[in-house]
Amino acid sequence: MSAPWPRRPRLVAGNWKMNRTAADGAALARELTALSAAGLPCAVALCPPFTALESVGAVLRGGATHLGAQNLHPESKGAFTGEVSGPMLAALGCRFVIVGHSERRHGMGEDDATVARKARAALRDGLTPIVCVGETLAEREADKTTEVLVRQVWAVYEGLGADSRRTVVAYEPVWAIGTGRVATPDQARDAHRVIRATLDRVVGDHAGEAIAILYGGSVTDKNAVALFAENEVDGALVGGASLEAASFWRICAAAR
Numbered sequence: 001m002s003a004p005w006p007r008r009p010r011l012v013a014g015n016w017k018m019n020r021t022a023a024d025g026a027a028l029a030r031e032l033t034a035l036s037a038a039g040l041p042c043a044v045a046l047c048p049p050f051t052a053l054e055s056v057g058a059v060l061r062g063g064a065t066h067l068g069a070q071n072l073h074p075e076s077k078g079a080f081t082g083e084v085s086g087p088m089l090a091a092l093g094c095r096f097v098i099v100g101h102s103e104r105r106h107g108m109g110e111d112d113a114t115v116a117r118k119a120r121a122a123l124r125d126g127l128t129p130i131v132c133v134g135e136t137l138a139e140r141e142a143d144k145t146t147e148v149l150v151r152q153v154w155a156v157y158e159g160l161g162a163d164s165r166r167t168v169v170a171y172e173p174v175w176a177i178g179t180g181r182v183a184t185p186d187q188a189r190d191a192h193r194v195i196r197a198t199l200d201r202v203v204g205d206h207a208g209e210a211i212a213i214l215y216g217g218s219v220t221d222k223n224a225v226a227l228f229a230e231n232e233v234d235g236a237l238v239g240g241a242s243l244e245a246a247s248f249w250r251i252c253a254a255a256r
């Protein structure tokens with residue numbers, strides 16, 4: 001079982017999505033490893049596609065950068081063609097797994113209950129889930145951001161108890177993902193406060209103060225400093241800008 005995460009660690013995680021072959025991924029990881037030779041400015045995780053986990057894991061082995069996956073099946077084994085389970089990811093050296101990414105909620109029909117099952121499966125299998133939540137543009141424009149965030153957080157954390165402290169949340173407004181339209185630091189702060197207050201209510205015991213909340217959605221090396229200056233933002237989940245070693249490294253450095 002993975003150890004509890006320290007209280008609100010600074011974390012920058014790269015979500016490579018469906019990019020990079022095993023060989024290309026290893027090359028990117030090697031570039032990042034070279035840049036971080038003098039040490040990491042914050043906790044860092046790389047989440048390549050399943051097919052590159054082994055090769056990227058081999059590059060990261062023995063270093064401080066964590067390996068993460070982008071998805072898992074809630075069951076640990078069985079007749080689930082095309083799926084990958086938590087024990088399989090753990091055996092490859094994964095520490096993290098992303099659950100509830102909007103591209104899975106909205107593109108693959110994953111509902112709150114499925115995301116909750118996946119988060120529990122990750123914890124059961126010794127992985128730290130990065131639980132993604134966030135509103136669509138239509139929901140924001142209809143003033144439903146708070147309602148959506150409360151519902152999504154509640155679904156995952158209800159009944160999770162002390163295990164909650166082995167999770168990370170990523171606030172990822174759907175309208176900001178891959179669009180170049182980043183949330184303002186104020187928008188991120190307000191959403192993170194809603195998430196923290198919800199964690200306090202659903203988990204109790206000041207859980208909101210202990211759990212890291214990352215911001216994700218068009219983070220670049222240009223806007224990272226302003227986002228990280230906001231006290232509520234504990235780091236970032238980075239998509240596009242994590243595919244280039246120098247830009248990802250500058251984002252990590254900004255989180256110091």
Ligand code: PEP
Pocket residue numbers: 015017172176177178179180216217218219237238239240241
């Ligand atoms: C993501 O996919 O989690 C993400 C934040 O993507 P991007 O940084 O490209 O918006």
